[in-house]
Amino acid sequence: MAYPPFVLMFGKEFFVNRYRLLGWEFRDVAPKQAIRINTMNVGGFNVVERLESLGVKLEKIPFLRDGYWVIRSDFSVGATVEYLLGYYSIQEAAAQVPATLFEDLRDKLVLDACAAPGGKTVQLADLMDNTGVIVALDVNGQRLEALMNQLERCRVKNTVVYQMDARRVSNLGLKFDRILLDVPCSGNFATDKEWFKRRTLRDVERNARLQRQILAEAAKVLKADGEIVYATCSLEPEENELNIDWAVRNLGLETVEIDCYGEEALTEVFGRKLDDSVRRCKRIWPGKTQGFFVCKLRRRR
């Protein structure tokens, strides 16, 4: 959307008006904390019952196999013995969706291109039952420390970690069966109280450009029958539908129907018509969860 130069492209009013134009009426939300059971580590017992015996009240998240909302806890669920032993991870509900969209992860070569701090890497390892290989990349050394701590805590065995910009992944000389692009994004107000004060449309556009570069590199290293899952926690269409529309038109990729929590994505954004296949992506407006966008891509057939 081209704005005339006198329009202030930041602030709550600006973004809330954009959401209205996209069909969503802004409201304040407070998503509940969520956990995800690491099934690979809890073979012999029920970790939910064990947490409940400690006084933690949990509620099954209906659209996730291993996810639970924390309804009440008198202590931090990030400081229990069960957490420290890797029986579960703290992972927001919508953030648990992307990794579940891949088909048949066992024994596959998987790229987690923007992996730190590692919540989704651990989830991938869990879904793979520690088989195959995950190549986990991130550019930020400090965040990689957090990732490696997560891998150790959750007893992940199938991952190799590189400090690398996702835009350089073809340098590894590998072709991947599955690629998770949980790309750096502008985030959303549901998880950041200062979001409207901190973000401008310039940030959104800068992130969108970076995301396209990552998408283009991922397309280069995808096997012929491979799958890419693209995800952001941004509500801004530049980082979501517009990027997927661009990828479909320029990278020889096509969207794949997915069955998960969320609404059909937009195919018209601020008056601009997008490729109809973009509707297969899912847009999650903030409510029970934070805001999110997910999409599955494969080579055009």
Place this chain on the structure above:
Amino acid sequence: MCANLGGVGEKGVTEGGVIEDFARLFGAELSLDERFVVKRGNRYFLLDEKLKDSTDKREGWLYSGTYLGKVEGQSFHPSFPLLFVIAEKAKNRITVDDKSAWLFVCGRDIFKEGILKIEGSRRKGAYTLVFNRHGECIGYGKIAKNLDKLKSGLAVKNLLDIGDFLRRERTAVQEA
């Protein structure tokens, strides 16, 4: 937070048998496949065939497979996955009650009053793994006094506990 091995030890697949020696402190014999134990800097990792093949061809990785621990000077700092492997074979084991387990995870030592069960060595200076009543290894320590004679008070000095993950996170936040 580490075991000082003094640089002596029987030969193993790791340099100077550092990991095997560490396991022996608890009465456990480890048989690591030397083809798949890789030293990267001062850190040891246990890989499988696929990871070995991948990392052999591509240098520059930071972490791979199962992290086993690191050597700093004369000291070996084990990882928790290594402790869990050792736990399956260790003879020296102490099981503690819930309160003692929680205090141990918070970095505290173990008092005789909280010990439910002692297996293996009871002598002062011996290393022992510490388990909660669910049979889960939550760290290790060094026996502070001969446990046969001890009626109460300090029994096991905490050397490493799983609360270390939280302390690492706090350190990372402070450094950020």
